């Protein structure tokens with residue numbers, strides 16, 4: 517377990533913690549702050565290595581190619597992929613899910629097929645499938661949750677069938693912290709229908725937990741770099757090479773073609789097939805640097821420390837009579853706690869906390885169907901990262917009382 521000194525050392529890597537304001541940043545589920553090393557890496561790249569990769573024979577073209585492809589190799593190793601060809605760089609998890617939708621689902625799904633997903637999916641892993649269901653006439657089937665915000669085996673077994681052609685599930689909910697056993701469910705899904713295609717949404721999981729896609733045996737996994745210390749605009753689609761190479765391109769243009777004739781073209785294999793146009797080299801580099809940064813701390817250390825923080829916060833919040841918590845009580849959860857004041861609108865809560873320099877998220881967190889299922893419109897969400905501390909949680913909990921006081925609730 518990382519101790520207080522380790523965390524103090526880590527905190528020194530983050531410039532935002534040195535600002536006079538002394539902000540407490542609990543909106544890491546939206547995006548993390550960036551360590552100095554990663555900001556410097558981006559700066560260095562543009563100062564010394566900037567070129568357009570895969571084009572040209574000069575130093576800068578070659579250097580940027582080396583940086584970009586080196587980042588791909590790093591991501592492949594980080595995810596336990598069999599080959600760098602299984603790693604496609606895109607803008608974010610949303611773009612990765614859309615790529616699967618347009619390049620695989622539109623081409624393969626048909627009436628009678630079912631798309632199995634859970635009610636806790638982020639809109640990017642839900643609205644996308646609504647569109648595909650409409651276009652292909654496949655049916656959307658939802659997995660619902662029990663009172664502990666978990667999918668039960670009974671629920672899963674009653675919804676999975678040989679009609680399930682696409683099964684997509686978040687490995688960690690961005691509202692509830694729930695981490696379903698994706699490996700087990702993928703195995704069952706494949707035993708019901710050998711042609712099922714499986715997607716893991718790793719946007720809230722990969723930043724906190726080590727992953728091995730080969731062990732998970734998923735067909736696809738998606739995540740975004742900006743939620744794990746890299747810059748914005750870089751995300752990853754992992755896909756099994758055989759499936760990727762069987763898919764039509766999503767975007768057409770430069771650097772994804774083999775031969776172009778007047779009336780038709782042939783295309784490169786994955787990953788170039790899916791990376792049309794000039795790519796985001798500094799983003800890929802910053803993601804590779806972020807992986808190094810997290811590996812230095814240790815993914816198991818990160819998960820363990822963040823779990824301790826979350827358990828600490830959960831224990832402090834769970835008995836406050838004026839709060840409703842929406843987080844799973846299971847201690848094996850991602851570092852997220854969502855809650856509502858019984859008598860205060862979440863936007864007021866977030867604004868008041870902001871006046872005490874505490875940043876929490878308020879809204880539907882791109883999960884409207886889940887909020888409707890929970891019978892609420894919005895919630896507040898505190899989400900933690902490696903640079904957060906137990907003292908920050910104490911300060912946050914103390915100031916929840918101020919929210920009540922400022923809203924005049926005490927006097928009622």
Ligand SMILES: Cc1ncc(COP(=O)(O)O)c(C=O)c1O
Nearest residue numbers: 608609610638640690719720740
């Ligand atoms: C579970 C989950 N999936 C997907 C996404 C989409 O990520 P992005 O907006 O980076 O594409 C998010 C973003 O919050 C998320 O929490």
